[in-house]
Amino acid sequence: MGRPNHSDIKRSEIVQYVYKAIQDHGIEGATLSTIASYMDGHKSLLTYYFNTKEELFIALVDWCIEEYEKFYFESIKDITDYRERYEKSIELIFSRQWHENINVKVFYSCLYLSMYNPKIKIRFKDMYRRFLESLESELTLYKEKGLINIDDISGTASYILAIVEGFDQLWITMEDSHDFEKSSKLFQQQVRTMLEG
Amino acid sequence: MGRPNHSDIKRSEIVQYVYKAIQDHGIEGATLSTIASYMDGHKSLLTYYFNTKEELFIALVDWCIEEYEKFYFESIKDITDYRERYEKSIELIFSRQWHENINVKVFYSCLYLSMYNPKIKIRFKDMYRRFLESLESELTLYKEKGLINIDDISGTASYILAIVEGFDQLWITMEDSHDFEKSSKLFQQQVRTMLEG
Amino acid sequence: MGRPNHSDIKRSEIVQYVYKAIQDHGIEGATLSTIASYMDGHKSLLTYYFNTKEELFIALVDWCIEEYEKFYFESIKDITDYRERYEKSIELIFSRQWHENINVKVFYSCLYLSMYNPKIKIRFKDMYRRFLESLESELTLYKEKGLINIDDISGTASYILAIVEGFDQLWITMEDSHDFEKSSKLFQQQVRTMLEG
Amino acid sequence: MGRPNHSDIKRSEIVQYVYKAIQDHGIEGATLSTIASYMDGHKSLLTYYFNTKEELFIALVDWCIEEYEKFYFESIKDITDYRERYEKSIELIFSRQWHENINVKVFYSCLYLSMYNPKIKIRFKDMYRRFLESLESELTLYKEKGLINIDDISGTASYILAIVEGFDQLWITMEDSHDFEKSSKLFQQQVRTMLEG
DNA sequence: GATGAATGAGTATTCATTCAT
């Protein structure tokens, strides 16, 4: 590959402006001009650092996925007490912090992009695959420690993933009228009941 | 409203072309020209029947929502045997037919649109509200008949809705590598276990 | 093919503006904006009638070639007296009228384009092939009538073509300091001597 | 003039890249970026050695003209035997080596440039003037030695020049379908017949 | 002596929309 030696600092700075632009104006509204209006420099700076708009969007997707994963993995990786880790995990996947870590509009814009752009599709697929693998290994661990009582670990993992994503989707649609905290509590309870039998 | 005196037949015909265009080329790709390329007439026919592109998209959203609901309600409305109705319902919400009734790409394109267009947002919100109400009344019925055993009817309804939507989202992302039938079975089982306790 | 029913009148009108723009500003200078500045309408009219700039340039090339040929063929086609026809031919191919019928700069711009654009290259090739064929049949006629005395008709034709084109090229380079009339007379004389032996 | 103190070696190296770029991509395709892609250094090196793109192109024209002349003059300058010199001259001006010494595309690109750029126009004019002068002095010499038999030396010189250039032009247009060697022989014969009477 | 970040004017092309017929 040999990424050109354009300063990576500048690149990731720019990605933030793309993020904001999409958050505020959506995909079609996030033109190079609009994005540039968030930054200091001239808009041609965008195509200087990222050759095409597609590249720019892919960089955003990469960043979002990275943030999305980082937040989750960093939050639990140091917890060695299994019970604590189990409970923290359940809490985390329905937590406001995680779901707001990446703006829901931006996340769903990226998801939308993934449907028509193969390069982005692959990234999402990989992310979900990694997330599923991680969920499975966590569930295996908890089962070994007698914290949960399930048979189909792989199936349960995708079931949980679906609930987490559905939780998110409910949120965009209902938004203001949706009581996040109440739902979160409820969903956590349901998932725990399912796992603990 | 005062629908203009343009032939409604022509209008709904056109909506189908918008549907196809979005399915094939996404939102940004579904320009008036592209849409027109699917039909016989000239592209100015589009703005003749629908004054603006926004109106055209709203018409599509309306049609999709209508189809989405119609399929569900029509499928169960005539089943009077409660057990059968209950089982058919669970089966239906995770069925291939329903989830493919409206193309997933088109559905998520509409969902994407709803995030930035207030008029479309309202429509989605209303649809989900109606769906939740319907789910609640169904659950109430099944509970009365002793088929299920839950306390928080309203909470359970939104939980189920989330699972259904999450199931869909899993599908777009994993697509080919995703075994629809197996997941469907699994999800149905999980939901039944949750409901029947 | 089925050329869209864009008025051909408008199309050929536009080609004239391209002609003028290239004459005045060369290929690189003949941007859509520049071309549009010659006409009444908006520049997007150009891509309305001709989808791409390439199409526009090809239309110009076609028109130039057509004019180029028309002038020559129309000038001699009705002359039935062989001697007159022969003399008129020689005069014509070194005449100011013919060489100025299409502006030399425009002609050489088209020739330049032909070097890098295959579609245009073919057109030039075909034109020269047609011109050679016509020259050959003329020479054959004159030979039969005893007006000229040559052996290699085909070779002589390409030799004459080269002289004609070289005459043109001399003209662009020398331009003002070049005495067109004197050269024309001289070249005519040389060619006649060669032909008549 | 006062050539800047930039290394002339580097400058002439760069001119070669311009040559290649034009040969491969034409004038419009020969952007500073494209040219730079042929060399090792960064593209700003180009404007470092040549302040503007125009200067760069002029340098190319100068180099081409120099090569063009050098090849001709060097080839005959040492031949003292008049008959040999005469025959070599005729052969040379229709030789593959000379006409391929500078790539035809590049040569005609320069010729094209000369039509719109006064600085380049002057260079071409001067070149042709020098070439004509040289032809005239050669013809004078051959006439004195009784090798040829013509009256109008100056006129004959421009006639020959035209044939040579026309020969080239025929070549670009017909290219593959054009039998260079056969034409060359034919043209040489014609010119000799004309000169020798 | 050379680099590469940054610029801003300019490119062809696309777009939804208008309007006269």
Next chain:
DNA sequence: CATGAATGAATACTCATTCAT
């Protein structure tokens, strides 16, 4: 009822050039 000519703003992207280092 429908067309298609015409528009002009907007699009992503490219360009030669400048300038600080």
